[in-house]
Amino acid sequence: MDAVISSTGLAKTYGGVRRVDGLDLAVPAGVVSGFVGPNGAGKTTTLRMLLGLIRPTEGRAWVLGTEITKPHVYLSQVGAMIEGPAMTPALSGRANLDLLAVLGGHDRSRIGETLQLVGLAHRADDPFRSYSLGMKQRLGIAAALLPDPKLLLLDEPTNGLDPAGIVEIRQLLRRLAGIGITVFVSSHLLSELEAVCDHLVMIRAGRLVFQGPTSELLARQLPRIRAVPEDSADLPVLARLATDRGNPATITDGAVVVDAPATFAGELNREAMQHGITLVELAARQNNLEDAFFALTGSTTGDTGITTLEAAR
Numbered sequence: 001m002d003a004v005i006s007s008t009g010l011a012k013t014y015g016g017v018r019r020v021d022g023l024d025l026a027v028p029a030g031v032v033s034g035f036v037g038p039n040g041a042g043k044t045t046t047l048r049m050l051l052g053l054i055r056p057t058e059g060r061a062w063v064l065g066t067e068i069t070k071p072h073v074y075l076s077q078v079g080a081m082i083e084g085p086a087m088t089p090a091l092s093g094r095a096n097l098d099l100l101a102v103l104g105g106h107d108r109s110r111i112g113e114t115l116q117l118v119g120l121a122h123r124a125d126d127p128f129r130s131y132s133l134g135m136k137q138r139l140g141i142a143a144a145l146l147p148d149p150k151l152l153l154l155d156e157p158t159n160g161l162d163p164a165g166i167v168e169i170r171q172l173l174r175r176l177a178g179i180g181i182t183v184f185v186s187s188h189l190l191s192e193l194e195a196v197c198d199h200l201v202m203i204r205a206g207r208l209v210f211q212g213p214t215s216e217l218l219a220r221q222l223p224r225i226r227a228v229p230e231d232s233a234d235l236p237v238l239a240r241l242a243t244d245r246g247n248p249a250t251i252t253d254g255a256v257v258v259d260a261p262a263t264f265a266g267e268l269n270r271e272a273m274q275h276g277i278t279l280v281e282l283a284a285r286q287n288n289l290e291d292a293f294f295a296l297t298g299s300t301t302g303d304t305g306i307t308t309l310e311a312a313r
């Protein structure tokens with residue numbers, strides 16, 4: 001599959017600090033690709049370079065096959081929402097899009113279908129100022145869709161939204177991918193993207209941490225087995241039973257937690273029984289994207305600035 005975004009050694013230095021530090025990107029066509037990293041990781045800077053708004057200090061990049069030194073060639077096929085939607089509060093959603101279509105030289109006849117696509121047809125004639133934050137974001141995405149783009153770049157479209165608003169954006173991103181638009185969407189909230197992205201580009205301090213299908217990242221992680229003995233005095237013995245069989249275990253919150261293939265759960269259960277230990281809980285769960293990110297970066301929520309799944313709820 002051809003890459004719609006690619007780069008080699010893309011870098012941007014501000015005040016002597018490499019804020020984007022040698023990115024080799026390859027985002028395939030037809031996916032929702034999540035651009036994930038903590039605050040300040042360099043996501044917005046990268047997106048601005050891809051849009052030709054700022055020049056890289058080093059490296060090269062291509063969007064839809066054209067080098068970013070010639071943005072006029074590809075920008076007519078790229079929709080973007082970088083700084084949140086700039087709309088006129090007193091005008092309706094439809095009138096705002098109409099104005100942007102005229103200013104941008106886009107086909108005004110597409111406005112109705114675009115409003116439909118972002119789920120705003122029923123509120124299209126209400127003033128922008130009466131919209132919820134989620135509706136405002138979706139109108140911003142509608143504006144980015146006016147050029148009928150092949151590629152959509154969105155910077156933190158779920159920032160500040162309530163859970164219902166986040167779900168609406170997720171559904172919209174899937175709908176857009178369904179009609180063949182490649183979506184490259186940034187977020188510092190892993191939990192928001194896990195559900196929607198086929199592909200991920202994860203960065204930290206300007207550097208690539210992982211790039212590839214979401215499934216590949218999840219597959220790299222061993223499932224986590226949690227076993228709770230009836231008698232907490234058995235915790236150290238249970239942990240040793242797992243560790244002795246080559247599966248490192250820790251004792252956390254009254255449970256033994258083992259990073260091992262799910263099949264090991266049965267073996268652990270048998271071993272526990274043979275040692276007279278009764279388990280009152282035994283569960284294997286696949287690590288989520290957040291676990292995978294922390295495993296890859298060797299970081300904790302505290303030093304990445306990433307909001308945890310729990311905190312995001």
Ligand SMILES: Nc1ncnc2c1ncn2[C@@H]1O[C@H](COP(=O)(O)OP(=O)(O)OP(=O)(O)O)[C@@H](O)[C@H]1O
Binds near residue numbers: 014015037038039042
């Ligand atoms: N014009 C600029 N001048 C100086 N430093 C800048 C400039 N733009 C960005 N930076 C710095 O570069 C780093 C990366 O910023 P960037 O906005 O790209 O991060 P981000 O991943 O988008 O984070 P956030 O989620 O907070 O927007 C930050 O430390 C920021 O302060």
